[in-house]
Amino acid sequence: MNNQTDKKPHHHGDLAAALIQSGIEILTESGLDQLTLRRCAARAGVSHAAPAHHFDGLAGLRAAIAQEGFDRFRRHLLHSRAQGPQDPEGRIFSLCRGYLDFAVENPALFALIFSCGALPQNQDSLNAGEATAYGLLRETCAPFVPDGTDPQIVETQVWSLIHGFSHLFLAGIFGRGNGQSDHHALFAPVMALLNQLGAAAPDPD
Amino acid sequence: MNNQTDKKPHHHGDLAAALIQSGIEILTESGLDQLTLRRCAARAGVSHAAPAHHFDGLAGLRAAIAQEGFDRFRRHLLHSRAQGPQDPEGRIFSLCRGYLDFAVENPALFALIFSCGALPQNQDSLNAGEATAYGLLRETCAPFVPDGTDPQIVETQVWSLIHGFSHLFLAGIFGRGNGQSDHHALFAPVMALLNQLGAAAPDPD
DNA sequence: TATGTAAAGTTTACAGTGTCAAATTGGAGA
DNA sequence: TCTCCAATTTGACACTGTAAACTTTACATA
Numbered sequence: 001m002n003n004q005t006d007k008k009p010h011h012h013g014d015l016a017a018a019l020i021q022s023g024i025e026i027l028t029e030s031g032l033d034q035l036t037l038r039r040c041a042a043r044a045g046v047s048h049a050a051p052a053h054h055f056d057g058l059a060g061l062r063a064a065i066a067q068e069g070f071d072r073f074r075r076h077l078l079h080s081r082a083q084g085p086q087d088p089e090g091r092i093f094s095l096c097r098g099y100l101d102f103a104v105e106n107p108a109l110f111a112l113i114f115s116c117g118a119l120p121q122n123q124d125s126l127n128a129g130e131a132t133a134y135g136l137l138r139e140t141c142a143p144f145v146p147d148g149t150d151p152q153i154v155e156t157q158v159w160s161l162i163h164g165f166s167h168l169f170l171a172g173i174f175g176r177g178n179g180q181s182d183h184h185a186l187f188a189p190v191m192a193l194l195n196q197l198g199a200a201a202p203d204p205d
Numbered sequence: 206m207n208n209q210t211d212k213k214p215h216h217h218g219d220l221a222a223a224l225i226q227s228g229i230e231i232l233t234e235s236g237l238d239q240l241t242l243r244r245c246a247a248r249a250g251v252s253h254a255a256p257a258h259h260f261d262g263l264a265g266l267r268a269a270i271a272q273e274g275f276d277r278f279r280r281h282l283l284h285s286r287a288q289g290p291q292d293p294e295g296r297i298f299s300l301c302r303g304y305l306d307f308a309v310e311n312p313a314l315f316a317l318i319f320s321c322g323a324l325p326q327n328q329d330s331l332n333a334g335e336a337t338a339y340g341l342l343r344e345t346c347a348p349f350v351p352d353g354t355d356p357q358i359v360e361t362q363v364w365s366l367i368h369g370f371s372h373l374f375l376a377g378i379f380g381r382g383n384g385q386s387d388h389h390a391l392f393a394p395v396m397a398l399l400n401q402l403g404a405a406a407p408d409p410d
Numbered sequence: 411t412a413t414g415t416a417a418a419g420t421t422t423a424c425a426g427t428g429t430c431a432a433a434t435t436g437g438a439g440a
Numbered sequence: 441t442c443t444c445c446a447a448t449t450t451g452a453c454a455c456t457g458t459a460a461a462c463t464t465t466a467c468a469t470a
Contacts, residue, residue, distance in 0.1 A: 012447080037428065047449050049429080054447095058428065114376045115316070134378075156370065156379060156394040164369025165361065171319045173339075174361060189361040196401040217418080242457065252420050254458080259418095263457065413470080420463070427456065434449065440442080 016054040016064070018044040023065040027108040035112075037061060062112060069109045074133040076102045081140065088143035093191060095140050096162040097184075103166040104183055110170065114163075144197050154197065165190045221259040221269070223249040228270040232313040240317075242266060267317060274314045279338040281307045286345065293348035298396060300345050301367040302389075308371040309388055315375065319368075349402050359402065370395045 012018065022043035026035050037058050038048040055061040080098025084090045103110040128135035138151060141158055145151045165187065168174060174186050217223065227248035231240050242263050243253040260266040285303025289295045308315040333340035343356060346363055350356045370392065373379060379391050 015447085036426085038426080046447095048427090049450080050448055052429070111320070114372065153394040153397065156391070157366070157398045159373060159378070160369035160395060161362070161366050161398075162369065163373055164365035164367070167319065167372055168365060168368055173364070186361070189358040190365055192358065193362045193366075193398070193401070196398070220418080241455090243455080251418095253456090254421080255419055257458075411470100413468100415468085416466095418463100418465075420461100422459105422461080424458085424460105425456100426458105428454090430451105430453085432449100432451085435447080437444105437446095439444085 012044075012046065015044065015046060015050065019051055019054065019061065020065050020068050023061060024069065024109060027065070027112065028106065032108045032111055035062070035065075035108075065109075066113050066115075069106075069113045070133060072109075073102055073113060074130075074136060077133060077136050078130060081136070088140075089195075092140050092144070092158065092194065092197075095137070096158070096190065096194065097187070099162045100166045100169070100183060100187060103170055107170050110166070114167070157197065158194070161190055161193060217249075217251065220249065220251060220255065224256055224259065224266065225269050225273050228266060229274065229314060232270070232317065233311065237313045237316055240267070240270075240313075270314075271318050271320075274311075274318045275338060277314075278307055278318060279335075279341060282338060282341050283335060286341070293345075294400075297345050297349070297363065297399065297402075300342070301363070301395065301399065302392070304367045305371045305374070305388060305392060308375055312375050315371070319372070362402065363399070366395055366398060 019040050022040045023035055026039055026043065037051050040061065041048050041051050044050075051061055055064055077095055077098045080101065081091050081095045084094035084097075129139060130136055134155075137155055137159055141154045142151065144158075145154050165174075169183055169186065224245050227245045228240055231244055231248065242256050245266065246253045246256050249255075256266060260269055282300055282303045285306065286296050286300045289299035289302075334344060335341055339360075342360055342364055346356065346359045350359050370379075374388055374391065
């Protein structure tokens, strides 16, 4: 469909990629409701109707931005996981901390990524290792999966926990009411329950 | 400001409430992007500029709808919790199941409620008992809070877990890729981790 | 009853949006 | 050089939010 790589359009160098980049910048600077076809086009230096030749309307552009955002999200998680200690607990802690940090630092992009219908997740991504965010999660959760158990159980628990906290924090459920906004301090309960993961899954060592 | 209760406007019976109701219907039938000032006005049988006299623009209407939606959400949780067994585990299980069911049955309203900035949560709501959704959660979590511990720890764990699962399910992370869409089956891992709550908090009985 | 006032709703207008059809541009191959 | 064709622009249309001016209605007061 819209493979913006390895293909040089005639006039603009690579308009599709430029539009996605413009969109992410607008998202970061001005929020989700300012993400507009015409604004992206103007920022990329083309006329207002140019994006129609690369994406299927606004929905298509948003989907493309979400896909790129998801990849940046994945790289952020990868980098964050590599920062801390490399034992199973350290890796999953760093991964979750990176998850929250990305959400706090890129709230609009985070919201777009997880808005309904924008995600082209398929079955392949489950076993894709570091190639996808889900694969990254699966890798990191693997040491906590008891033998003979469906790994998706632990993955569901971990992802639900960290995603729920991140989303609720952005929504202002935690924090705003308290007048407190240090998300790392509020994060402690999530880490505590993450520790229960080991208790729930007796190590077969 | 906009107290639509106990006050009979002159022409329309209660336009503010009618607009909110119209908005929720549009949300349910056509999704979030179809929620428009003019559409709400038309559905309520007034001209397109009438809502401006009751709400502060589209953002104000959305906030009012979110507030009403949050109250319906609260009542849904209350009803769901009353359905199952009334021991602490049964109550929290039913509450979480109601949380997920509401999200699945009202995806657009659920998204609006938890979209950033639409929530007027304040400190009072924390101790409001059944009067607010957070109070409801606090009540239900109370039996799992160890003596001398901040109840917000358990509340954060439970809400993050159930909210994260619900939101990710709506986003299609679980389910769609599998071709499986029975949210109650996929829900099991959340329930399992919820059981760890008891293990994390040794009952002082 | 007559009048004034303020709220509620309508009309009109304008800038910005997505989307489509037609015209135009500019580079690649003949 | 000429032609073709994809990329882009131009122009138009319907729809949106918003603001101002205007009209209608209900109520209080004299």
